[in-house]
Amino acid sequence: MAKNKPEGPKYPRPQRIKLAVIPDPQGTRAGIKYEGEGTVIMRGPGHLTMECGNCGADLLVGVATSQVRNMVFRCNSCKAWNETLD
Numbered sequence: 042m043a044k045n046k047p048e049g050p051k052y053p054r055p056q057r058i059k060l061a062v063i064p065d066p067q068g069t070r071a072g073i074k075y076e077g078e079g080t081v082i083m084r085g086p087g088h089l090t091m092e093c094g095n096c097g098a099d100l101l102v103g104v105a106t107s108q109v110r111n112m113v114f115r116c117n118s119c120k121a122w123n124e125t126l127d
């Protein structure tokens with residue numbers, strides 16, 4: 042008799058990455074300041090969530106790291122500046 046095994050199909054699992062908090066770039070780099078509703082600055086179809094390195098708010102949801110390389114975003118929740126990986 043076949044048993045139901047707990048292992049399912051191998052979907053790509055949602056992943057979370059904590060961004061690195063950096064000092065205020067003061068215009069030396071093109072930082073993206075998001076001041077709309079909520080904390081999500083960019084949203085895409087992917088599985089990866091990049092969160093604020095300070096407060097853990099979702100900043101980039103479903104966006105591939107290759108799309109936001111070496112960019113600076115300001116968290117709309119705690120106002121910390123976050124840098125994505127190169």
Ligand SMILES: [Zn+2]
Pocket residue numbers: 093094095096097098116117118119120121
């Ligand atoms: Zn934050």
